[in-house]
Amino acid sequence: MxxxxxxxxxxxxxxxxxxxxxxxxxxxxxxxxxxxxxxxxxxxxxxxxxxxxxxxxxxxxxxxxxxxxxxxxxxxxxxxxxxxxxxxxxxxxxxxxxxxxxxxxxxxxxxxxxxxxxxxxxxxxxxxxxxxxxxxxxxxxxxxxxxxxxxxxxxxxxxxxxxxxxxxxxxxxxxxxxxxxxxxxxxxxxxxxxxxxxxxxGYLQQVKQGGVESEELVLADLAAWLESNWESDVRYVFGPGSTLHGLAENLGLQTTLLGVDVIENGEVIAHDVSEAQLFELVDGHPARLLVTAIGGQGHIIGRGNQQISPRVLRAIGLGNLRVVATKRKLATLEGRPLLVDSGDVQLDDAFPDVVRVWAGYKEELLYPVGK
CATH class of the missing domain: 3.40.50.10330 (Probable inorganic polyphosphate/atp-NAD kinase; domain 1)
Structure with a gap:
């Protein structure tokens, strides 16, 4: 452990x-x-x-x-x-x-x-x-x-x-x-x-008091935050899943629900890329990687996003990875850590003990990673 x-x-x-x-x-x-x-x-x-x-x-x-x-x-x-x-x-x-x-x-x-x-x-x-x-x-x-x-x-x-x-x-x-x-x-x-x-x-208590957290509203807030902070000439890799697909929709961008897409300067420059295509796009180029957690399970790497391979992760840099997840989704983990399973044990061991999670407008959380 x-x-x-x-x-x-x-x-x-x-x-x-x-x-x-x-x-x-x-x-x-x-x-x-x-x-x-x-x-x-x-x-x-x-x-x-x-x-x-x-x-x-x-x-x-x-x-x-x-x-x-x-x-x-x-x-x-x-x-x-x-x-x-x-x-x-x-x-x-x-x-x-x-x-x-x-x-x-x-x-x-x-x-x-x-x-x-x-x-x-x-x-x-x-x-x-x-x-x-x-x-x-x-x-x-x-x-x-x-x-x-x-x-x-x-x-x-x-x-x-x-x-x-x-x-x-x-x-x-x-x-x-x-x-x-x-x-x-x-x-x-x-x-x-x-x-x-x-x-x-005290997020869990706040969610209970306010009823059910609206993922749609959270994604709209996140989109507003991201749109105001796009970095010029930086390639944003959007991983698969409804959370990132919904984030892209709020940005006025059409991405693939179960694929990996690349965005630069506010436009999708590559749809549903393969591992080889993705590596070519990020190797030697400034990039940020956005992934989400599988609800209830917690995997952020290695489940449904194998296009994001070990060499892609190294090319982007682990410090440029951000998890996008609502507080409600994180709560379904019941305190269990986020999980990585890239297929490269050395790379998995190199992941930080905590990652930054974008959970709302200008709202970043720290959440532990299990390896």
Whole structure:
């Protein structure tokens, strides 16, 4: 059984300035330690990770040495791999940025990080656009909208994602207060950027309250979103199925219900293509692949769309794959992962632990993939 890969970064100095009355920890962590203040970031991270203990057999963490994550994961019995090395002395912002780069290079599905606004700034300066992250609040001040409301909420949201709950992607602001000015009685906050964070959606409850989700309306919304974001000279490969056929109809395009079609600059340039034709169209050309899930079963690759072969997938790139599915369709999976069966075991293993699902107008979900 495949494991879900999570990144973990702990800023062991986060929160030290609070008990010392320093209004923050930036630049004063060593002074706080000298006063006998005990670090709390690991304990708050432990609270979050306790929510994952019941499913730890299906998890594999990647982290940095010692107090940046490895010590705690070893204590709690989580399978983990240690990347990189920390420099002598207390951990630094440079260590955090180096950890982010290493975790992204390793392809983790989600980066959990414990700290405060200063840590969020360091994460923001190194993270790639679209990489999901989630903060475990451990700092003195939490102005940024990238943290869960408390450590347990961070753990529960992560578990929900891993177990196939419907988790929406959102954009969270990174803000930080000038601590030097704050110590002089001046409150000055600054915007440093935005991070992609998972967000509790409560989608199943909303569908029940509102009656039955209308797939027709959802597809119309998705078509409006896609039409406003067509990339010029990029070839969009539409897989088979009623969901994508309906999406194309809402775009005013005629595609084949059970075939694979290619669209470029708002026009269908190839209908019902074979595997060989499709490879020729995408090899060496910018392309995006849209597929849907088989309702109740969950296959996105390898069932009814064998034209999308391993060499086609490699030519397009797994990072350019998007699943189109309504929340109602995903709910029929009852938490089971989406499935891939390309016929190439190495390629299947290379699929990310989670894929992005387009589920509505400007609405992207993260959903796990089983291999």
């Amino acid at each position: 495949s494991r879900f890969h999570l990144g973990l970064i702990i800023n062991p100095l986060a929160g030290l300035g609070g008990p010392a009355g320093f209004k923050g920890s930036d630049g004063v962590a060593q002074q706080a330690l000298a006063l006998g203040i005990e670090p709390k970031a690991a304990a708050r991270t432990r609270t979050a990770l306790e929510c994952l203990l019941p499913i730890k057999q299906g998890l594999h963490f990647l982290t940095f040495p010692g107090p940046m994550g490895a010590d705690l994961l070893a204590e709690m019995g989580f399978a983990h791999q240690v990347l990189g090395q920390v420099h002598e002395g207390p951990s630094s912002a440079a260590d955090t940025r180096e950890a982010v780069e290493a975790l992204q290079q390793a392809g983790v599905a989600l980066i959990l990080f414990a700290g405060g606004d200063g840590t969020a700034r360091d994460i923001c300066s190194a993270v790639r656009e679209g990489q999901p992250v989630l903060g475990i609040p451990a700092g003195v001040k939490i102005q940024s909208g990238v943290y869960a409301i408390n450590p347990r909420a961070a753990g529960e949201l992560t578990r929900r994602l891993i177990e196939g709950g419907l988790v929406r992607l959102a954009s969270g602001e990174v803000r930080d207060i000038d601590e030097a000015a704050l110590r002089e009685g001046k409150v000055t906050a600054r915007w440093y950027g935005e991070l992609t964070v998972p967000e509790e959606g």
